[in-house]
């Protein structure tokens with residue numbers, strides 16, 4: 001099977017498994033796990049920030065930051081399709097006590113001109129603005145990149161209002177590689193942010209939260225309260241260190257494979273796909289009059305898994321376990337399904 005449902009489906013390589021097996025471990029609640037300490041230091045350095053914290057998942061990374069940065073009852077401004085509102089089962093409202101002020105952006109992106117008029121006045125009894133939150137890259141927005149220019153404008157607005165700019169960087173390294181950005185520039189623009197090791201980077205588990213020392217201390221306490229403080233977790237941190245050392249630059253291959261899929265489809269089935277929209281590793285395909293469910297069932301029969309994002313919208317995500325040949329083959333098979341009488 002060629003599995004293009006998500007970049008979360010990657011399996012650890014032999015080298016990742018070896019790194020995990022060789023990990024030196026200790027009790028991380030005592031801060032005695034050398035792999036975790038090294039991972040956190042390396043990540044903080046890479047982004048030019050004070051500190052980083054290893055957490056079990058992207059959802060927990062966002063949650064501990066919402067708790068550390070935002071007063072319960074305040075509003076988190078984000079895009080209408082953001083992961084934090086769409087896919088986290090109400091966690092932000094339930095566990096961080098925030099409400100979301102959602103704004104329709106373009107391909108999941110916020111822009112300062114969209115956000116400014118939606119910030120409520122800073123006076124009682126208006127709901128307080130607690131944070132502006134953005135995804136880099138956007139998930140439901142199809143892997144679009146905000147980029148530093150937009151983010152700097154949003155950070156200036158956040159500073160003006162005295163609130164943090166929070167980054168959900170589940171796929172931050174896709175943006176870094178695609179745009180050739182220095183990670184330190186992202187480190188500078190976000191007040192605090194998280195990124196995932198277990199998406200395209202290919203680690204089995206884990207995310208990192210990055211920010212100022214006081215924010216990371218608070219996030220550490222919230223991780224504990226949420227039950228996310230782990231013990232001999234160096235076996236997982238070792239996988240994270242390995243993928244950060246070996247799997248970052250290769251994300252460019254995933255982006256090239258996504259472009260190949262888009263170009264093949266746009267050529268074979270005009271109107272099905274816009275290659276100009278493929279900025280990273282996500283491809284959206286319009287199935288026209290064919291129901292996405294039917295297209296997916298036929299694709300599965302042909303050996304390809306993809307996801308439905310709407311009644312007539314299919315999503316393909318490239319990653320570590322998808323070769324250039326797989327990508328080409330999947331695109332040809334999908335084109336056949338879309339054009340079959």
Ligand SMILES: Cc1ncc(COP(=O)(O)O)c(C=O)c1O
Pocket residue numbers: 008057058059060083084135137138139168170171196198
């Ligand atoms: C933008 C974004 N944020 C957060 C997450 C959550 O990550 P996890 O499923 O590891 O908790 C995801 C997962 O796909 C994501 O795409």
